[in-house]
Amino acid sequence: MKALIIDDENKARRLLEQLLIEQCTEIETILQATDLESGIKIIKSDKPDIVYLDIEMPKYSGLQILELLEGYVVDFQIIFTTAYNQYAVDAFKLSAIDYLLKPIDRKELQIATNKAMMVLNEQNINTQLQDLKKAFNQLALNKIALEIPKGVIFISHDDIVLFEADGMYTKTYLANGDTQLICKPLKHFVAQLQSLPIFYKPHRSYLINLKHIRELSKKDGHHLVMTNNKTIPISKDKRDEFMLVLREVFNT
Structure with missing residues (x-):
């Protein structure tokens, strides 16, 4: 002093x-x-x-x-x-x-x-x-903090394949094949990531990363196949909106 x-x-x-x-x-x-x-x-x-x-x-x-x-x-x-x-x-x-x-x-x-x-x-x-x-x-511009039982992990947005609702919890599927169960509901991540256009909610139980879509199938109803082979349904009320998203994002 x-x-x-x-x-x-x-x-x-x-x-x-x-x-x-x-x-x-x-x-x-x-x-x-x-x-x-x-x-x-x-x-x-x-x-x-x-x-x-x-x-x-x-x-x-x-x-x-x-x-x-x-x-x-x-x-x-x-x-x-x-x-x-x-x-x-x-x-x-x-x-x-x-x-x-x-x-x-x-x-x-x-x-x-x-x-x-x-x-x-x-x-x-x-x-x-x-x-x-x-x-x-600055970190939040590129990563998201996920609270797991052992602490907090920081994951790049690009490394998240999708979020899946599981009651009051959320399953987070990562590009490296890991799955993390987070003690927060899906709506928490929907609100947190709503400003990022790469995340989209095609169904009330899923929030997906558009970068990890591998296939859009119209067989037996519209659904998506992600890069981790997980199949995600598209709600009927979301189909027209999603097709619009495809046109704007992927120029289809």
């Missing part, structure tokens, strides 16, 4: 540094700046996690930090320090994590710092979750 103290008073900086060393052992690096402008440079170059910011300083007040950081992503926590409590409302309007009055109390410093670290940890977790979600979203 890295901290930055911005204060124009040398004595105040040294005192706060000593308190942080004694009370906040999670902070490994403590940087210092004598004014807001030099503090901004350190923020951009060293990226501290927590900034302890004095309000009353020459030229620029600590309350002007966001003005000087316009266009910069503020990913650190601000704890204001000041000898004057009339700034409290203004400080919190800038989304400061806390506000400490000088002389700084050891316990209050520890509480404020712990609060800042907690928020930072939550932000890190949220960032990690978002990155993980993006990765899985």
Whole structure:
């Protein structure tokens, strides 16, 4: 954890540094700046996690930090320090994590710092979750997650021959000859894959991958023979629609 103290008073900086060393052992690096402008440079170059910011300083007040950081992503926590409590409302309007009055109390410093670290940890977790979600979203573009008793397997859409309803379960037939029994009803997969044109439901009990059709037979009623030799009936109310699908997909 890295901290930055911005204060124009040398004595105040040294005192706060000593308190942080004694009370906040999670902070490994403590940087210092004598004014807001030099503090901004350190923020951009060293990226501290927590900034302890004095309000009353020459030229620029600590309350002007966001003005000087316009266009910069503020990913650190601000704890204001000041000898004057009339700034409290203004400080919190800038989304400061806390506000400490000088002389700084050891316990209050520890509480404020712990609060800042907690928020930072939550932000890190949220960032990690978002990155993980993006990765899985990318995976979902080409694969489907199938929950099996031993865990979850990720199967390419092209490797699925068909889904078959089995009560509240679904049998999933794969191109390699495997069959997986999934603890979800067929309608779950129909809803999940409805945006993918390669999957089609010719019958209330089946969802097929059009890429794995081997034959269309009109003998003894319309039915399909898949690449795994499984025969799939086409419902009477689906026959005209399916023939239209054939024309559009296969240009028959």
